[in-house]
Amino acid sequence: MSTTSDVSSTQAGAAESRPRAGASPTSPSNGGRPPKKPSRVRHVLAALPWIGPALILIFGVVLYPAVVMFYNSTRDISQSGVDKGSVGLDNYIEVFSFPYFWPIFGRTIVWVVVVVALTVLISLGLAQILNKAFPGRRIVRLAVIIPWAASVVMTTMVVYYGLEPYFGIINKFLVDVGLVDTPEGYGWTRNPATAFAWSIVVAIFVSLPFTTYTILAGLQTVPGEVLEAAKMDGAGPVRTYWGVVLPQLRSALAVAVLINIINVFNSLPILKVMTGSIPGYDADTIMTMIFKYIQNQHKVDVASALSVVAFVIVIVIVAVYVRVVKPMKEV
Numbered sequence: 001m002s003t004t005s006d007v008s009s010t011q012a013g014a015a016e017s018r019p020r021a022g023a024s025p026t027s028p029s030n031g032g033r034p035p036k037k038p039s040r041v042r043h044v045l046a047a048l049p050w051i052g053p054a055l056i057l058i059f060g061v062v063l064y065p066a067v068v069m070f071y072n073s074t075r076d077i078s079q080s081g082v083d084k085g086s087v088g089l090d091n092y093i094e095v096f097s098f099p100y101f102w103p104i105f106g107r108t109i110v111w112v113v114v115v116v117a118l119t120v121l122i123s124l125g126l127a128q129i130l131n132k133a134f135p136g137r138r139i140v141r142l143a144v145i146i147p148w149a150a151s152v153v154m155t156t157m158v159v160y161y162g163l164e165p166y167f168g169i170i171n172k173f174l175v176d177v178g179l180v181d182t183p184e185g186y187g188w189t190r191n192p193a194t195a196f197a198w199s200i201v202v203a204i205f206v207s208l209p210f211t212t213y214t215i216l217a218g219l220q221t222v223p224g225e226v227l228e229a230a231k232m233d234g235a236g237p238v239r240t241y242w243g244v245v246l247p248q249l250r251s252a253l254a255v256a257v258l259i260n261i262i263n264v265f266n267s268l269p270i271l272k273v274m275t276g277s278i279p280g281y282d283a284d285t286i287m288t289m290i291f292k293y294i295q296n297q298h299k300v301d302v303a304s305a306l307s308v309v310a311f312v313i314v315i316v317i318v319a320v321y322v323r324v325v326k327p328m329k330e331v
Contacts, residue, residue, distance in 0.1 A: 066311065072304035079298040091305035100281040100289075107196070108265070108285040112317075115203045116260045120253065122204065123211035128241075130212070131219045148209030156202050156273040163188040163198065189274060192282035199274040199283075203264060211256045218252025219245070254325050258318065265314055286310045 073091050076084040095101060130141055147155060162170035165187055174180045188194045222245055230240045268287045275283035284292070286306065293303035 069304050069307050069311075072301055073308050075301050077299075077301040081300070087301070091302050092309070094302055095306050095309060100284070104281060104284050104286060104289055107283075108287075111196075111200065111203075111285050112261060112264050114200055115207065115264045116257060118200075119204050119207040119211050119260060120257060123208055123215050123256070126208065126212045127215035127219055130216055144212055145209050147206050150206075152206055153269045153273060155206055156270050159198065159202050160189055160273055190278065192275065192278050192280070195275045195278060196271075196283045199270050202270050202274065203267060206270075207260055207264065211260060214252050214256040215249060218249040222248045257325075258321060261317060261321065262314060265310075265317070286313075 074086055074088060076087045076090075078084060126144065130137065130144070159170065162168045165171060171180065171188065188198055226244055226248075227240060230244045235243065266287060268291060271283070271285060271288045272291065275288065281289070281292075287310070290303050290306050290310070293299045293306060
């Protein structure tokens with residue numbers, strides 16, 4: 001009897017010592033009040049030693065040049081670099097009053113849309129092939145990286161000289177397959193339309209590796225059970241790809257398209273090499289126009305204004321894309 005009563009009293013004491021459901025924990029040191037949560041400021045200060053170097057780099061590489069660019073766009077800067085004072089928005093008025101601005105703006109949009117769209121379409125096929133098991137797959141995957149690892153200027157120069165009428169290997173191939181009548185009959189890099197078209201080809205070629213590997217990484221995250229379930233439900237390869245695989249690639253495609261838009265819009269070396277020797281502005285984009293303002297006309301102030309306009313255009317395009325596509329939205 002004594003043992004039973006001792007056990008009962010022990011259980012009762014333990015029950016009394018346990019906190020009731022819904023009661024908040026207390027601390028004897030603060031007079032029974034719940035402990036305070038660390039403030040958001042303290043969290044930021046604790047993380048500052050880790051994110052500080054990145055913030056300094058962002059400020060030095062992105063924010064500070066952007067501020068200087070905007071400041072220069074409102075100044076009158078001579079060819080020798082002397083600041084003669086503020087001119088307000090006169091440089092922007094000169095940019096928009098330039099007769100070739102709107103054709104150049106339209107050509108820039110065509111440049112970005114065509115290069116990004118064709119790059120993504122071709123990369124979808126390449127990624128699907130590289131995701132299959134076949135002999136020599138590792139070698140093929142390494143070969144796809146070569147255009148990405150090589151210098152963009154070097155790749156463009158190879159194509160540029162390959163299109164030369166008399167000794168260009170690409171031009172000779174086009175003659176041999178019957179697409180061109182005579183080797184000297186057509187100057188691919190002397191005509192604005194064809195030089196711009198070949199620039200698009202080179203831009204797609206150098207953009208394929210990154211886009212292909214981004215999509216390939218997305219393909220490898222598609223669960224095999226989902227594909228097996230679609231097969232058991234009677235879905236064919238095409239329906240499985242469009243209904244199962246492609247929706248799973250939403251995040252990978254969103255990242256690939258967004259980064260390609262920014263890179264292609266700001267691309268200068270390809271167009272500079274392919275169309276730099278063509279007089280006039282019939283093969284220019286906004287980036288090459290900025291370069292011409294600096295190199296040929298020595299107008300740093302007007303070039304800065306055009307750079308600000310280009311920056312705003314990129315921000316608007318990215319904002320609209322993120323708003324419409326919602327890349328972080330779950331599938």
